[in-house]
Amino acid sequence: MRILLVFKLFTPHKGGIESLLYNVAKGLGEQGHQVTVLTNRKPHATEDTPLFEHAGRNVQVIRLPTLWLPKNVDATPCLSKVFSTISRQDVIHVFGSLHSSLFLIALIFGKMRRKHIVWQPIYYFGAASSYGRSFSTFLGNKRKMASIKFYLKFCSAILALTDEEKAFFRSINSMQAYSIGEAVEMPPNVPFGEVHEVLRRFNLSAGKYVLSVGRVTWYKGHDLLIRAWKNIEEKYPDVKLVVVGRDWGYKSKLTLLTRQNRLDSVVFLGEVQSCDLNALYEGSLVVALTTRSEAFHRIALEAWSHKKPIVALDLGAATKHILPSNGVLVQKEDEAEVEAAIVKLLSDPEGAASLGKNGYETFRENYTLTVYARRLTNIYRQIVKMQTQVSGQEFP
Incomplete structure (x- = not known):
């Protein structure tokens, strides 16, 4: 299966979403899927593909030339590159919830090309408890809820980290939603x-x-x-x-x-x-x-x-x-x-x-990469199967 992973700025091993994306890409690559990571480029960025050497040649990273505007807003002039990359995929898997032109472009182009779009938002208010300070202000309230409803119109399914997050999105839209957690690499044996x-x-x-x-x-x-x-x-x-x-x-x-x-x-x-x-x-x-x-x-x-x-x-x-x-x-x-x-x-x-x-x-x-990748693969196939039954189209 050809899978595109999309995130605003992929910085391997930085933590948070970046670590999860890295683990997903590596796990899927090791399962034999053709994985492409589509992300923006910052000045003096280094080559990322060797990070996935254990996944063979199944993972590539495409960094788009990007104009960085005030407040860290990204703008890529390479729309044709994004469109052609999306056109070659079976599944578009977008990460995160921060405002990003790449995020929005991937949703729009994916919808135009009738691709199966999976959104893994990572964090939304009401999805987790917190102590001491209100983290709902991080995402806002009414304005952010309007954004969520808009994004969901493009998506085939939601990947939530917890059952509560899954329920949160299902309360907004009755679309397919899956609780999948996270994963980390099996550490090497250290003498x-x-x-x-x-x-x-x-x-x-x-x-x-x-x-x-x-x-x-x-x-x-x-x-x-x-x-x-x-x-x-x-x-x-x-x-x-x-x-x-x-x-x-x-x-x-x-x-x-x-x-x-x-x-x-x-x-x-x-x-x-x-x-x-x-x-x-x-x-x-x-x-x-x-x-x-x-x-x-x-x-x-x-x-x-x-x-x-x-x-x-x-x-x-x-x-x-x-x-x-x-x-x-x-x-x-x-x-x-x-x-x-x-x-x-x-x-x-x-x-x-x-x-x-x-x-x-x-x-x-x-929670190993292998278990997580198999779980993702099953979800991808379920989504593809449900949405292609009428046409009878077959996917790998």
């Missing part, structure tokens, strides 16, 4: 010697730290972890809190908070290479990310892929895959409860290991 070398470089010891992975910004909740860490440090002075992720302008506040609480065991590593991140996961005791809002808690999947338990805030739909058998959900944004959750695992290494093993089984059965 203990390599893990030890990476940890030595970061002045860490295996089994002596709690790992928190995510961009350093307010909503990821690192401040809550740091406030909870004060008492944890007193109880476990030889255990560190290791924060990994790109600084989005919030690290200075976290550093100040660390100094104010006189903490000596909080370490900020910034953004690290994927090979180092795998080693950091392998050497950790527990993975904790008390993010305040997510469409889907993907870091739980990464933790489980390394057989580590997860500690997270209960975000409703976004954390429904985290169960008492594979992690610990904190019911409210309270440092005392976060502290209790982490201490519970630190004080019971065997219990923590059991949660991690259960999490791995959950990941292996539901």
Whole structure:
């Protein structure tokens, strides 16, 4: 099957939608589909295709020359290129909900060419719980709802991350909608010697730290972890809190908070290479990310892929895959409860290991790239079959 994946600006491994798109492209390519990623180009962009080398020659990236207008609005003059690319596809899979001319052009041209259009919006108000601040303002209300209704007119189906998000879209339009979650790569086996070398470089010891992975910004909740860490440090002075992720302008506040609480065991590593991140996961005791809002808690999947338990805030739909058998959900944004959750695992290494093993089984059965790609393929085929029964046209 020929599948086109469309997103405003694909930056591999940046996180969020970009990570999901990368995983989808790689998984589908490895299943033998012909996958094209259509996205905009920024100045000095690098070639992306080698990123998909494990998928053979089944994945290509087309970056369109783009005029970037104020407020990061994209405008591509290459309409004929977009039209011809769309014309060659069986399924158009568009990602995201940010205003983008490429997003809208793909919908319009796809409809003109009578293509099967699948929209994976990723985040909409009402789809997940959040703490502390209103994220509905991110998407607006009446104006955004009007945009949703307009976009849905072009689509054959919706791919939602959760059952609640699926219900949200079905309440607007009775079209086909599927709850599909997310997926992450199966990590490579990292020899203990390599893990030890990476940890030595970061002045860490295996089994002596709690790992928190995510961009350093307010909503990821690192401040809550740091406030909870004060008492944890007193109880476990030889255990560190290791924060990994790109600084989005919030690290200075976290550093100040660390100094104010006189903490000596909080370490900020910034953004690290994927090979180092795998080693950091392998050497950790527990993975904790008390993010305040997510469409889907993907870091739980990464933790489980390394057989580590997860500690997270209960975000409703976004954390429904985290169960008492594979992690610990904190019911409210309270440092005392976060502290209790982490201490519970630190004080019971065997219990923590059991949660991690259960999490791995959950990941292996539901969230690997192979499982996700097969699930997507079945959905694509269902959509194609439903919409071509009258004509009797056959698709690969």
